[in-house]
Amino acid sequence: MATAETRLRPNILITGSPGTGKSTLGQQVAEKLAFDFIEIGKEVRENQLYEEYDEQYKCHVLDEDKLLDHIQDRMDSTSGGAVVDYHGCEFFPERWFDFVFVLRCSTDKLYDRLAQRGYSDFKIKENVECEIFGSLLEEARDSYKPEIVFELQSESPEQMDENLEKICELAAGFKKSQ
Ligand SMILES: Nc1ncnc2c1ncn2[C@@H]1O[C@H](COP(=O)(O)OP(=O)(O)O)[C@@H](O)[C@H]1O
Numbered sequence: 001m002a003t004a005e006t007r008l009r010p011n012i013l014i015t016g017s018p019g020t021g022k023s024t025l026g027q028q029v030a031e032k033l034a035f036d037f038i039e040i041g042k043e044v045r046e047n048q049l050y051e052e053y054d055e056q057y058k059c060h061v062l063d064e065d066k067l068l069d070h071i072q073d074r075m076d077s078t079s080g081g082a083v084v085d086y087h088g089c090e091f092f093p094e095r096w097f098d099f100v101f102v103l104r105c106s107t108d109k110l111y112d113r114l115a116q117r118g119y120s121d122f123k124i125k126e127n128v129e130c131e132i133f134g135s136l137l138e139e140a141r142d143s144y145k146p147e148i149v150f151e152l153q154s155e156s157p158e159q160m161d162e163n164l165e166k167i168c169e170l171a172a173g174f175k176k177s178q
Pocket of ligand 1: 016017018019020021022023024025113153154155156157158159160
């Protein structure tokens with residue numbers, strides 16, 4: 001079972017409210033570093049890692065145990081190099097991640113992005129409120145050591161580029177900083 005001390009490459013978690021840009025940025029980070037991109041939503045859908053369907057939210061309810069079992073070998077591997085994207089973080093084993101990035105976005109921009117996705121008013125409101133309260137940042141700070149948690153604004157393409165640079169720089173310094 002690998003830890004930060006034994007992993008050859010860092011494992012990276014990109015979290016934040018839905019619509020903040022996790023999958024767009026995660027894809028770019030994984031490509032630039034030649035890491036594996038683990039998009040949790042996609043893994044859950046493709047491998048039926050869910051319980052019942054939630055009519056109100058129009059989505060399946062994640063089965064956390066099934067998901068953790070499903071990605072465990074990749075996350076515990078000594079080679080590391082996983083970029084994980086999910087709008088939650090407290091149920092992952094703490095040892096899995098060397099860096100946790102929390103994307104943030106203003107509520108008006110987030111509203112537009114979620115409306116463009118065709119989300120219901122109910123679902124938009126829930127997600128925008130989650131962003132207003134900074135729920136994901138709080139969850140990340142409660143779940144991981146403060147020195148590995150980074151808050152990143154994700155409102156413009158320029159910020160997306162800056163975030164990509166910052167993550168790649170930190171990943172490159174991973175072993176040096178141990
Ligand atoms: N920094 C950004 N600047 C401008 N548009 C962005 C930014 N980040 C994401 N977007 C756009 O917002 C939408 C949601 O992004 P996405 O990566 O799917 O979010 P998430 O994975 O967090 O749900 C997409 O249309 C994406 O192009």
